[in-house]
Amino acid sequence: MLLIPTAAIMAFLLHWKSDNKRIAWYWVLAFCTAGAVVSLSKIAFLGFGIGSARYNFTGFSGHSAMSATLWxxxxxxxxxxxxxxxxxxxVAIGYLIPLMVGLSRLALDYHSVSEVVTGLLLGFSLSTAFLVAHRHIxxxxxxxxxxxxALLLPLLLIGHGRIAxxxxxxxxxxxQIAGIDHAWTREELLKLRQ
Known part of the structure:
Protein backbone atom coordinates (compact mmCIF):
# COMPACT_ATOMS: atom_id res chain seq x y z
CA MET A 1 0.00 0.00 0.00
CA LEU A 2 3.05 2.29 0.29
CA LEU A 3 5.72 1.10 -2.11
CA ILE A 4 3.70 0.53 -5.29
CA PRO A 5 1.91 3.91 -5.24
CA THR A 6 5.18 5.62 -4.29
CA ALA A 7 6.93 3.91 -7.22
CA ALA A 8 4.19 5.19 -9.54
CA ILE A 9 4.60 8.72 -8.16
CA MET A 10 8.35 8.44 -8.72
CA ALA A 11 7.82 7.43 -12.36
CA PHE A 12 5.76 10.59 -12.85
CA LEU A 13 8.39 12.72 -11.07
CA LEU A 14 11.24 11.20 -13.09
CA HIS A 15 9.39 11.97 -16.31
CA TRP A 16 8.63 15.52 -15.13
CA LYS A 17 12.02 16.41 -13.63
CA SER A 18 14.36 14.87 -16.20
CA ASP A 19 15.22 15.83 -19.76
CA ASN A 20 15.64 12.13 -20.56
CA LYS A 21 12.02 10.96 -20.72
CA ARG A 22 13.03 7.31 -21.00
CA ILE A 23 14.35 7.36 -17.43
CA ALA A 24 10.81 6.91 -16.08
CA TRP A 25 10.43 3.71 -18.12
CA TYR A 26 13.77 2.40 -16.87
CA TRP A 27 12.54 3.03 -13.34
CA VAL A 28 9.27 1.19 -14.00
CA LEU A 29 11.27 -1.70 -15.47
CA ALA A 30 13.57 -1.90 -12.42
CA PHE A 31 10.71 -1.77 -9.92
CA CYS A 32 8.54 -4.24 -11.84
CA THR A 33 11.50 -6.62 -12.19
CA ALA A 34 11.84 -6.68 -8.40
CA GLY A 35 8.12 -7.37 -8.02
CA ALA A 36 8.14 -10.08 -10.69
CA VAL A 37 11.13 -11.94 -9.25
CA VAL A 38 9.66 -11.81 -5.73
CA SER A 39 6.26 -12.99 -6.97
CA LEU A 40 7.71 -15.83 -9.03
CA SER A 41 9.79 -17.03 -6.08
CA LYS A 42 6.69 -17.06 -3.87
CA ILE A 43 4.58 -18.85 -6.50
CA ALA A 44 7.35 -21.44 -6.90
CA PHE A 45 7.21 -22.17 -3.19
CA LEU A 46 3.50 -21.75 -2.43
CA GLY A 47 2.40 -23.77 -5.45
CA PHE A 48 5.19 -26.26 -5.98
CA GLY A 49 7.13 -26.41 -2.72
CA ILE A 50 10.31 -25.10 -4.39
CA GLY A 51 12.39 -23.69 -1.57
CA SER A 52 15.21 -24.66 0.72
CA ALA A 53 14.66 -26.34 4.06
CA ARG A 54 18.39 -26.07 4.77
CA TYR A 55 18.36 -22.28 4.43
CA ASN A 56 14.73 -21.83 5.54
CA PHE A 57 13.99 -20.14 2.21
CA THR A 58 10.44 -19.84 0.88
CA GLY A 59 11.01 -16.90 -1.48
CA PHE A 60 12.53 -13.43 -1.52
CA SER A 61 11.28 -11.03 1.15
CA GLY A 62 9.07 -8.69 -0.84
CA HIS A 63 9.28 -5.85 1.68
CA SER A 64 13.08 -6.04 1.68
CA ALA A 65 13.43 -6.32 -2.11
CA MET A 66 10.95 -3.60 -2.99
CA SER A 67 12.30 -1.22 -0.32
CA ALA A 68 15.87 -1.78 -1.50
CA THR A 69 14.76 -1.04 -5.06
CA LEU A 70 12.75 2.07 -4.19
CA TRP A 71 14.36 4.12 -1.40
CA VAL A 91 21.32 8.25 -1.20
CA ALA A 92 23.09 6.61 1.76
CA ILE A 93 19.92 7.14 3.82
CA GLY A 94 18.05 5.53 0.93
CA TYR A 95 20.26 2.46 1.34
CA LEU A 96 19.87 2.46 5.13
CA ILE A 97 16.06 2.42 5.20
CA PRO A 98 15.76 -1.00 3.48
CA LEU A 99 18.24 -2.45 5.97
CA MET A 100 15.93 -1.33 8.76
CA VAL A 101 12.96 -2.79 6.88
CA GLY A 102 14.80 -6.10 6.58
CA LEU A 103 15.62 -6.09 10.30
CA SER A 104 11.95 -5.42 11.07
CA ARG A 105 10.93 -8.48 9.02
CA LEU A 106 13.33 -10.57 11.11
CA ALA A 107 12.23 -9.03 14.42
CA LEU A 108 8.57 -9.72 13.57
CA ASP A 109 9.53 -13.27 12.50
CA TYR A 110 7.86 -12.80 9.10
CA HIS A 111 10.92 -13.95 7.18
CA SER A 112 14.11 -15.94 7.65
CA VAL A 113 17.58 -14.45 7.36
CA SER A 114 18.05 -16.02 3.92
CA GLU A 115 14.82 -14.46 2.63
CA VAL A 116 15.69 -10.99 3.91
CA VAL A 117 19.30 -11.11 2.70
CA THR A 118 18.34 -12.32 -0.79
CA GLY A 119 15.54 -9.76 -0.95
CA LEU A 120 17.94 -6.96 -0.06
CA LEU A 121 20.51 -8.22 -2.57
CA LEU A 122 17.89 -8.32 -5.31
CA GLY A 123 16.61 -4.82 -4.56
CA PHE A 124 20.01 -3.24 -4.03
CA SER A 125 21.23 -4.79 -7.31
CA LEU A 126 18.35 -3.21 -9.22
CA SER A 127 18.50 0.20 -7.55
CA THR A 128 22.30 0.35 -7.87
CA ALA A 129 22.15 -0.65 -11.54
CA PHE A 130 19.57 2.12 -12.11
CA LEU A 131 21.66 4.71 -10.25
CA VAL A 132 24.91 3.74 -11.99
CA ALA A 133 23.23 3.81 -15.41
CA HIS A 134 21.85 7.30 -14.70
CA ARG A 135 24.72 8.72 -12.63
CA HIS A 136 25.28 11.60 -15.07
CA ILE A 137 21.65 12.70 -15.01
CA ALA A 150 6.48 14.48 -2.74
CA LEU A 151 7.28 13.51 0.86
CA LEU A 152 3.73 13.96 2.14
CA LEU A 153 2.15 11.53 -0.31
CA PRO A 154 4.00 8.44 1.03
CA LEU A 155 3.22 9.54 4.60
CA LEU A 156 -0.48 9.76 3.72
CA LEU A 157 -0.30 6.28 2.22
CA ILE A 158 1.25 4.92 5.43
CA GLY A 159 -1.42 6.61 7.51
CA HIS A 160 -4.20 5.14 5.38
CA GLY A 161 -4.01 2.00 7.50
CA ARG A 162 -4.97 -0.52 4.82
CA ILE A 163 -2.83 -3.61 4.40
CA ALA A 164 -2.16 -4.96 0.92
CA GLN A 176 -4.75 -22.55 -8.91
CA ILE A 177 -1.61 -22.74 -11.06
CA ALA A 178 -0.33 -25.87 -9.31
CA GLY A 179 -3.75 -27.51 -9.09
CA ILE A 180 -3.36 -28.37 -5.40
CA ASP A 181 -5.71 -28.14 -2.41
CA HIS A 182 -3.65 -25.76 -0.28
CA ALA A 183 -0.50 -23.69 -0.56
CA TRP A 184 2.75 -25.05 0.76
CA THR A 185 3.75 -23.76 4.21
CA ARG A 186 7.07 -23.12 5.87
CA GLU A 187 6.26 -25.83 8.42
CA GLU A 188 5.86 -28.40 5.63
CA LEU A 189 9.16 -27.33 4.09
CA LEU A 190 11.05 -27.49 7.39
CA LYS A 191 9.70 -31.02 8.05
CA LEU A 192 11.69 -32.12 5.00
CA ARG A 193 14.88 -31.16 6.85
CA GLN A 194 14.21 -33.63 9.68
Whole structure:
Protein backbone atom coordinates (compact mmCIF):
# COMPACT_ATOMS: atom_id res chain seq x y z
CA MET A 1 0.00 0.00 0.00
CA LEU A 2 3.05 2.29 0.29
CA LEU A 3 5.72 1.10 -2.11
CA ILE A 4 3.70 0.53 -5.29
CA PRO A 5 1.91 3.91 -5.24
CA THR A 6 5.18 5.62 -4.29
CA ALA A 7 6.93 3.91 -7.22
CA ALA A 8 4.19 5.19 -9.54
CA ILE A 9 4.60 8.72 -8.16
CA MET A 10 8.35 8.44 -8.72
CA ALA A 11 7.82 7.43 -12.36
CA PHE A 12 5.76 10.59 -12.85
CA LEU A 13 8.39 12.72 -11.07
CA LEU A 14 11.24 11.20 -13.09
CA HIS A 15 9.39 11.97 -16.31
CA TRP A 16 8.63 15.52 -15.13
CA LYS A 17 12.02 16.41 -13.63
CA SER A 18 14.36 14.87 -16.20
CA ASP A 19 15.22 15.83 -19.76
CA ASN A 20 15.64 12.13 -20.56
CA LYS A 21 12.02 10.96 -20.72
CA ARG A 22 13.03 7.31 -21.00
CA ILE A 23 14.35 7.36 -17.43
CA ALA A 24 10.81 6.91 -16.08
CA TRP A 25 10.43 3.71 -18.12
CA TYR A 26 13.77 2.40 -16.87
CA TRP A 27 12.54 3.03 -13.34
CA VAL A 28 9.27 1.19 -14.00
CA LEU A 29 11.27 -1.70 -15.47
CA ALA A 30 13.57 -1.90 -12.42
CA PHE A 31 10.71 -1.77 -9.92
CA CYS A 32 8.54 -4.24 -11.84
CA THR A 33 11.50 -6.62 -12.19
CA ALA A 34 11.84 -6.68 -8.40
CA GLY A 35 8.12 -7.37 -8.02
CA ALA A 36 8.14 -10.08 -10.69
CA VAL A 37 11.13 -11.94 -9.25
CA VAL A 38 9.66 -11.81 -5.73
CA SER A 39 6.26 -12.99 -6.97
CA LEU A 40 7.71 -15.83 -9.03
CA SER A 41 9.79 -17.03 -6.08
CA LYS A 42 6.69 -17.06 -3.87
CA ILE A 43 4.58 -18.85 -6.50
CA ALA A 44 7.35 -21.44 -6.90
CA PHE A 45 7.21 -22.17 -3.19
CA LEU A 46 3.50 -21.75 -2.43
CA GLY A 47 2.40 -23.77 -5.45
CA PHE A 48 5.19 -26.26 -5.98
CA GLY A 49 7.13 -26.41 -2.72
CA ILE A 50 10.31 -25.10 -4.39
CA GLY A 51 12.39 -23.69 -1.57
CA SER A 52 15.21 -24.66 0.72
CA ALA A 53 14.66 -26.34 4.06
CA ARG A 54 18.39 -26.07 4.77
CA TYR A 55 18.36 -22.28 4.43
CA ASN A 56 14.73 -21.83 5.54
CA PHE A 57 13.99 -20.14 2.21
CA THR A 58 10.44 -19.84 0.88
CA GLY A 59 11.01 -16.90 -1.48
CA PHE A 60 12.53 -13.43 -1.52
CA SER A 61 11.28 -11.03 1.15
CA GLY A 62 9.07 -8.69 -0.84
CA HIS A 63 9.28 -5.85 1.68
CA SER A 64 13.08 -6.04 1.68
CA ALA A 65 13.43 -6.32 -2.11
CA MET A 66 10.95 -3.60 -2.99
CA SER A 67 12.30 -1.22 -0.32
CA ALA A 68 15.87 -1.78 -1.50
CA THR A 69 14.76 -1.04 -5.06
CA LEU A 70 12.75 2.07 -4.19
CA TRP A 71 14.36 4.12 -1.40
CA UNK A 72 17.87 4.67 -2.85
CA UNK A 73 16.35 5.88 -6.13
CA UNK A 74 13.78 8.04 -4.37
CA UNK A 75 16.40 9.83 -2.29
CA UNK A 76 18.58 10.25 -5.41
CA UNK A 77 15.63 11.82 -7.20
CA UNK A 78 14.64 14.14 -4.36
CA UNK A 79 18.23 15.30 -3.84
CA UNK A 80 18.77 16.03 -7.55
CA UNK A 81 20.06 19.59 -7.16
CA UNK A 82 21.86 19.32 -3.84
CA UNK A 83 25.62 19.54 -3.57
CA UNK A 84 27.38 16.23 -4.24
CA UNK A 85 28.16 15.55 -0.58
CA UNK A 86 24.52 16.08 0.48
CA UNK A 87 23.28 14.06 -2.44
CA UNK A 88 25.57 11.21 -1.41
CA UNK A 89 24.27 11.44 2.16
CA UNK A 90 20.68 11.34 0.92
CA VAL A 91 21.32 8.25 -1.20
CA ALA A 92 23.09 6.61 1.76
CA ILE A 93 19.92 7.14 3.82
CA GLY A 94 18.05 5.53 0.93
CA TYR A 95 20.26 2.46 1.34
CA LEU A 96 19.87 2.46 5.13
CA ILE A 97 16.06 2.42 5.20
CA PRO A 98 15.76 -1.00 3.48
CA LEU A 99 18.24 -2.45 5.97
CA MET A 100 15.93 -1.33 8.76
CA VAL A 101 12.96 -2.79 6.88
CA GLY A 102 14.80 -6.10 6.58
CA LEU A 103 15.62 -6.09 10.30
CA SER A 104 11.95 -5.42 11.07
CA ARG A 105 10.93 -8.48 9.02
CA LEU A 106 13.33 -10.57 11.11
CA ALA A 107 12.23 -9.03 14.42
CA LEU A 108 8.57 -9.72 13.57
CA ASP A 109 9.53 -13.27 12.50
CA TYR A 110 7.86 -12.80 9.10
CA HIS A 111 10.92 -13.95 7.18
CA SER A 112 14.11 -15.94 7.65
CA VAL A 113 17.58 -14.45 7.36
CA SER A 114 18.05 -16.02 3.92
CA GLU A 115 14.82 -14.46 2.63
CA VAL A 116 15.69 -10.99 3.91
CA VAL A 117 19.30 -11.11 2.70
CA THR A 118 18.34 -12.32 -0.79
CA GLY A 119 15.54 -9.76 -0.95
CA LEU A 120 17.94 -6.96 -0.06
CA LEU A 121 20.51 -8.22 -2.57
CA LEU A 122 17.89 -8.32 -5.31
CA GLY A 123 16.61 -4.82 -4.56
CA PHE A 124 20.01 -3.24 -4.03
CA SER A 125 21.23 -4.79 -7.31
CA LEU A 126 18.35 -3.21 -9.22
CA SER A 127 18.50 0.20 -7.55
CA THR A 128 22.30 0.35 -7.87
CA ALA A 129 22.15 -0.65 -11.54
CA PHE A 130 19.57 2.12 -12.11
CA LEU A 131 21.66 4.71 -10.25
CA VAL A 132 24.91 3.74 -11.99
CA ALA A 133 23.23 3.81 -15.41
CA HIS A 134 21.85 7.30 -14.70
CA ARG A 135 24.72 8.72 -12.63
CA HIS A 136 25.28 11.60 -15.07
CA ILE A 137 21.65 12.70 -15.01
CA UNK A 138 20.77 15.51 -12.62
CA UNK A 139 16.98 15.73 -12.26
CA UNK A 140 15.67 19.26 -11.90
CA UNK A 141 15.32 20.33 -8.30
CA UNK A 142 12.13 20.55 -6.32
CA UNK A 143 10.71 23.72 -4.83
CA UNK A 144 10.03 23.47 -1.09
CA UNK A 145 6.31 23.03 -1.87
CA UNK A 146 6.99 20.29 -4.45
CA UNK A 147 9.36 18.52 -2.05
CA UNK A 148 6.78 18.73 0.73
CA UNK A 149 4.10 17.21 -1.49
CA ALA A 150 6.48 14.48 -2.74
CA LEU A 151 7.28 13.51 0.86
CA LEU A 152 3.73 13.96 2.14
CA LEU A 153 2.15 11.53 -0.31
CA PRO A 154 4.00 8.44 1.03
CA LEU A 155 3.22 9.54 4.60
CA LEU A 156 -0.48 9.76 3.72
CA LEU A 157 -0.30 6.28 2.22
CA ILE A 158 1.25 4.92 5.43
CA GLY A 159 -1.42 6.61 7.51
CA HIS A 160 -4.20 5.14 5.38
CA GLY A 161 -4.01 2.00 7.50
CA ARG A 162 -4.97 -0.52 4.82
CA ILE A 163 -2.83 -3.61 4.40
CA ALA A 164 -2.16 -4.96 0.92
CA UNK A 165 -3.44 -8.50 0.37
CA UNK A 166 -0.61 -9.49 -1.94
CA UNK A 167 0.35 -12.62 0.02
CA UNK A 168 -3.22 -13.93 0.03
CA UNK A 169 -3.53 -13.24 -3.70
CA UNK A 170 -0.28 -15.11 -4.41
CA UNK A 171 -1.45 -18.05 -2.27
CA UNK A 172 -4.72 -18.34 -4.21
CA UNK A 173 -2.95 -17.92 -7.56
CA UNK A 174 -0.29 -20.51 -6.67
CA UNK A 175 -2.89 -23.07 -5.64
CA GLN A 176 -4.75 -22.55 -8.91
CA ILE A 177 -1.61 -22.74 -11.06
CA ALA A 178 -0.33 -25.87 -9.31
CA GLY A 179 -3.75 -27.51 -9.09
CA ILE A 180 -3.36 -28.37 -5.40
CA ASP A 181 -5.71 -28.14 -2.41
CA HIS A 182 -3.65 -25.76 -0.28
CA ALA A 183 -0.50 -23.69 -0.56
CA TRP A 184 2.75 -25.05 0.76
CA THR A 185 3.75 -23.76 4.21
CA ARG A 186 7.07 -23.12 5.87
CA GLU A 187 6.26 -25.83 8.42
CA GLU A 188 5.86 -28.40 5.63
CA LEU A 189 9.16 -27.33 4.09
CA LEU A 190 11.05 -27.49 7.39
CA LYS A 191 9.70 -31.02 8.05
CA LEU A 192 11.69 -32.12 5.00
CA ARG A 193 14.88 -31.16 6.85
CA GLN A 194 14.21 -33.63 9.68
Missing amino acids: PVMFWLLSGRLATVWRGAA RPRGFSPLQLGI TTQQFLQRLSV
